[in-house]
Amino acid sequence: MTIVLGPNQYGKAENRVVRIYRDTDRHEIRDLNVSTSLRGDFTAAHVDGDQSAVLPTDTQKNTAFAFAKEHGVSSPEDYALALAAHFLDAASAATGARIEVEEYAWDRISVRGKGHDHAFARRGGDIRTTVVTMERAGATRRAWVVSGLKDLVVLKSTGSQFTGFLRDRYTTLPEADDRILATSLVARWRYASTDVPGGDWTTTFDGVRQILLETFATTYSRALQQSLYAMGSAVLQAHPEIAEIRFSAPNKHHFLVDLSPFGVENPGEVFLAADRPYGLIEATVTRDDAPDAEDAWLTAPGPRQEGVT
Amino acid sequence: MTIVLGPNQYGKAENRVVRIYRDTDRHEIRDLNVSTSLRGDFTAAHVDGDQSAVLPTDTQKNTAFAFAKEHGVSSPEDYALALAAHFLDAASAATGARIEVEEYAWDRISVRGKGHDHAFARRGGDIRTTVVTMERAGATRRAWVVSGLKDLVVLKSTGSQFTGFLRDRYTTLPEADDRILATSLVARWRYASTDVPGGDWTTTFDGVRQILLETFATTYSRALQQSLYAMGSAVLQAHPEIAEIRFSAPNKHHFLVDLSPFGVENPGEVFLAADRPYGLIEATVTRDDAPDAEDAWLTAPGPRQEGVT
Amino acid sequence: MTIVLGPNQYGKAENRVVRIYRDTDRHEIRDLNVSTSLRGDFTAAHVDGDQSAVLPTDTQKNTAFAFAKEHGVSSPEDYALALAAHFLDAASAATGARIEVEEYAWDRISVRGKGHDHAFARRGGDIRTTVVTMERAGATRRAWVVSGLKDLVVLKSTGSQFTGFLRDRYTTLPEADDRILATSLVARWRYASTDVPGGDWTTTFDGVRQILLETFATTYSRALQQSLYAMGSAVLQAHPEIAEIRFSAPNKHHFLVDLSPFGVENPGEVFLAADRPYGLIEATVTRDDAPDAEDAWLTAPGPRQEGVT
């Protein structure tokens, strides 16, 4: 029996990069959380402690900040693609780079009805995300872009049921003809290529986000699964540049409170919002002619990547 | 030496009460986190384990949910005042009740430009708060209302300096003529009485919030302390119904990154947003003719109340 | 009407100071979270933006780290007292200083049954705390020390009941003759003076912690209130150097699960551990001859300090 190194990855996680554009008096802000990592032949570092092929995580951090100026942040996707390409240049032992970016949105503070030039309030709500994976094979390079959003909390106060489900001896759930449906949505969509319409990642992001919201709102839901599928279908129909979309959606239970012991009726008006446990629904919606995902969703082989965290 | 019971308080914390108004097809939602507690003569419960004067925390929970229907939630303040009065009725051993409410805002999902009737997205950002304290003295009752907001994250990308400060042998900080100023604001204002203009707590809330934002934006800041004082003064000038306002404001440091080792200039464009440590600025702005706070800010004697958590 | 500055406080929060003692090959580690703040006449800073009396929070940070070497960390209390005295020297406008320290415990990693010289595992569990308040009045100084612990999670699987409580129309809770009692304890005790036996704060800490645990374990509980009172009494009886002790104790509900729909009995064996809402019990136990607390529990006037979080 011989012990060997398996898949591995290393990098600097959660660099909080804030980029202010101040070319004019009307400033712009990009507020990012950037994680970079490299894969490749790093056996010597693991087995012998030889670091000669290892570009330090501290250097990766420096680069993430420097690129916010040198390359700029026109979009998370564009910035991440540039960083990934750079790291493959800089670290010859690396066969792949993975750049993950979260972006926090800010609004201009309204002063007498007009957005202020350099004062901002953080918007809160959902967070824009992207993960860029870039690999080399000889002289060629390939890149995959998976963008998305997380923490989009949505709720329908009617137009949702859950009936006709499978029952066994442990089933006590009554059927619900009218319930609250709520989730904190994570959505991630894989682009078919790095060529998006007009090179404009943000227009697609905004379009997808709006479709997700509208479809959630207007779909009569017979289960959260059905809502997600409808949402994914609508995205794919409107955005041919997207090959597939994946959802992770906790069912944020709102339990109708029994007020009858107090002689009070409760026709769908008072609910307890519960924390744990919660339903967790995960689904993929794709095209039958989508290009293969290959390494788009590939991440490190570590435990975190397996979703067991 | 005799051992005695000192101040004490008990209740049910963090009831997540969601109230849907569905009297018409156009639903409304109030999403609350409600904590109730009672003070008074509960010596027997502590010393002898005698619960005969103790209204259970489970009952307090039930009441918080029932009142969302029976009394309704026109505003957090109005709902909390009703709950406090009820608990003094229900528990004769209680000399005081304290009701704390947080409210999470939701927006209607926009569908083809119009807000949907029954689909909502949680707004994120800052949270509205209120704390109502009600006490009895014989046949009379007195109430204090402290309302506010928290988690209002604001940032100015210029218009802020920090210079001329005291120096000692441990001082290494250079003066800053132009820096990012950012905080996650907690503000709480004490109402002079429970009579607010038009009985409309929400109009005052909206007005204060807007003044805080505008004043932060438009004040050239020589320190976060100065910004807070200006913000508080503006609130008191515009709202005679408010006696004082208190702030707790972490200075969310954004450090300018030194890119010179890479031959890159950084004239206020790339910053590292730091987590810990952070400056913490706390200040009160009040009127010299304000009514005494008395028990408005009084809370339980427990450790949490002392701010040492 | 004139607007004036009320109570205020500023400082640097959450300095993560790690001190390694390496005078011999057998290292020692003190792992601290240090928050410092100053009170006093800082009107100019707030009203005019004049910082000439303000010792920067950055300097406070530097000092917290330098003192870990210059003064050392024999105990959190001793270190905090030294820092507080220094800040009153350094900032003449300050009339009071408040130093809060949390300490995280580490154990030596056991290697073949013996504790390693310089390898440690963080213990987890409860955190040791202290808050030192020091004030000057003319040439004299006074100090108060409030020490404690937090996050001490304890549970009894029997020996707890809750019966005989007050009922009203909103009461549905059945009486419980045998239930799980669990809490995540915060305890803080005020020392009668800064003179503790042998000058050894740690011996008292260890003693109090053990008394809390043993008394929780051995007290038949008719309510969490009763357990807390017994725990506090036992501490005061054994430690005359302690004037009072305050508790904040969430009742971490463990609900017996009804397995009868599945034909399964559940005689106190399977429970659901709930998150929210939770009972919150807060109580003080004191001596009737204790010195007055004066400013021991005084903290900044900001919202956080008022327990309204």
Next chain:
Amino acid sequence: MTIVLGPNQYGKAENRVVRIYRDTDRHEIRDLNVSTSLRGDFTAAHVDGDQSAVLPTDTQKNTAFAFAKEHGVSSPEDYALALAAHFLDAASAATGARIEVEEYAWDRISVRGKGHDHAFARRGGDIRTTVVTMERAGATRRAWVVSGLKDLVVLKSTGSQFTGFLRDRYTTLPEADDRILATSLVARWRYASTDVPGGDWTTTFDGVRQILLETFATTYSRALQQSLYAMGSAVLQAHPEIAEIRFSAPNKHHFLVDLSPFGVENPGEVFLAADRPYGLIEATVTRDDAPDAEDAWLTAPGPRQEGVT
């Protein structure tokens, strides 16, 4: 172009199951966080909203609690295997089940030197984990067990260096001959089969944990990668029942504080423990003759599973 459902999974996450064994006066406690999920042909639920093949997540919750009594919790692994097998029986549309369990350890409270019968303190520190995946193919079933721990925070105050690394134009990091090495370890190991020595999962768990600690302590570290590889090798050498082990290890940076501006030396004694960014090292150590992992690490196709959260 046709839109189709891709991989999907659903279940109930974070059931907080507490099991008390009270067959004698000396109680035992198992404190679990259980997440269950099913995979299979659930197209009708997604596309048509037809729930007839869907065993509700509420039923999964009920079953998790009922099995804590009916099957018992001799170990997380044994309990999870039983649940997985049951769900494949109960839901004929499911082709696979995945059960994830975290276990929180409790110690008996020591009373006069002896562990109490029914009073416990939560240990804190690291958490034991397991993930069981079970699939059916016709009449046969296959199961994989991946067990581990997380949040094991360890630190070496010497015996660690980082030198000889690759440099590029963004590298500013100085070489370190003696530094603090610290991490919050996540380790997960895949069992070669469900047959473990003596059927005793806990003995293996305890053994692996001790090897990880000892090897971390005694390995002179030229990088965190090297420490992890040594730790994984030692586990595989001692435990032939384990096929591979995967690590995710944030490098918890402790920065030596420059005290020279204050005329104070700092020879490795005072450090700032930083939050973000952090290095993140992920590695797999395996045997060259290990059975293929197949679906052991397979999880839902959702975004969370891809590690991009």
